[in-house]
Amino acid sequence: MVRIQQYEHTLKVLLAHHEISGPVDTLADQAAQRAQKLSGQTLGQLANLLFGSFVVPEGFERELLPEDKTPTDRASFARGFRMTMQSEQLAQTKLAVQELVDLRNELVHHLLARFNLGDEQGCTDAIAYLEDSYLRIDARYQELRGWMWTMHKAAEAMASLVQSEAYLDLLFNGINPDGSFEWSHTGIVRALRTQVQTLAGDNWVALETVKAQMLAHHPDQTPQKYRSGTWQQVLSESGEFDLEYRRESHTAPKKPWVRLRPERPLRSGAKERKPPGRGPITPLMDQINGPQ
Template identity: 35%
Template sequence: MTSLNDEDLPQLQQEVQRLLGRCMLWLQQYERLIKILVAHHSLSGPIHDLKRVRTARIDGTARKTLGSLVSELIGSYVVPDEIKPTEDAMTDTPEAPVSFAMYMTVRYPFTDFARLERELREMVDLRNNLVHHFIDQHDIGSSDGCRGAQDALVAAYSSIDRHLTQLREWVEDMEKPRLAAAEVMQTQAFRDCFINGISSDGSVNWCASGIVNALREAFQELAGDGWASLAEAVKWITVRHPQQLPSKYGCKSWRQVVHEAPPLELRYFVVDGERSAFYRPNTNP
């Protein structure tokens, strides 16, 4: 056997760099999957506003540390059988009368849950040690130090890889019902019922209707002195929500829509010598 000399040190250091880089790439994959789980395992809010809510969850998750992500994942997606997971509070109001909520979890017996929680937090410590403290813990200026660093990195990679496999399984389990729900939400029957407020028998839930929601949006943009011109609102909606038409709701005109919809109030004012229709949200529909 021959001992390593100073000429061998650069090769050992290069191998340490390779192993450390491999761990860091795997950790980035790990953090990416954690963010997917946190961002997508639940969704709740006004049904007309779900796209914005989902985008906000994704953006908020992107800025969180791994420690924060793990803390959020535990007890919301990964939960013990004995405890009901926390759900976001959700209330209906006249401004957002129809809400949607979807929650997905993986449930474990309490002993398995405790083990998973411990392992998830250990991964946070492992990541922080590799990123912030590795060169303090290993003397890569010596041959023995490099060999110890290599052993530690091989063990770290094995641990990261094992946990990454678990996360991939969780993501796959989450994606199946999420994609199924997304497919249902794209059907015309779903859109008619929950986006437009039109039941299968043709009756209209005006509080939940897409056309009333569009009129509310237009009112927020155009109102003056507590009222909005219906003619101006129609122009505004035609540009932004062209699919919202009175005929879809069994009405012959926009005035009929406002007249039929309890959430809205119709009134006529004389403007420049002409009688014009104005509307506003009804505080007592």
């Protein structure tokens, strides 16, 4: 019975922690709140929850931040861990856990009625039954511990990732770990859109003015971060801005002006173009060795 209690306790811990989602200011208390709700659940109910959200078939999808229930005025976050299985393995695992539930109920409600503990043979038979039951329960417990260990290691890997420079580059700058990106997703283009919109709306504004605002508000967003030599290159390649050169007088040098590019509907029959961006950075050893 102790092993069954250990199984139930571990299962409740897993179910309380394998998913979190919602506004970031609510995340810290979610596991404790979920644990409180799970505290009164039977083993059968816990098993149903297990196969409804954690042990799932391959291809399982679960929307953790549905649009109609996610507030738009606060930052939200979601993460979930799954143990996916092919249909045959999943069916076998479900059956094994259901047998554990049935065994638990048998031990709790029918053990004394099943064996005559008033004589030696009845006690011997009961001991043999309990030893066999322990092995069956322990097999499921070790399986559950394996899932917990896998989830723990995945959480460690995720924590390491979100603290890495590569993840921060992806999150804030739109640069993938291999160095590739689409201009529309980059931090520099998002910041440029904001500054141009703030300074001029849909009208033209001098690029020098935009650059001054970028330096003041987004000093880390530079063309060089995105493998570009100039601001004009970023503006032109992104496809999100119009760029033209003007003179203040006939003798003055031309200076660049920029505006947000108006949306242009796709012409009938025209193919949708691939979003502009940069491909992966060639590994250093490939650059050294050259083509084989």
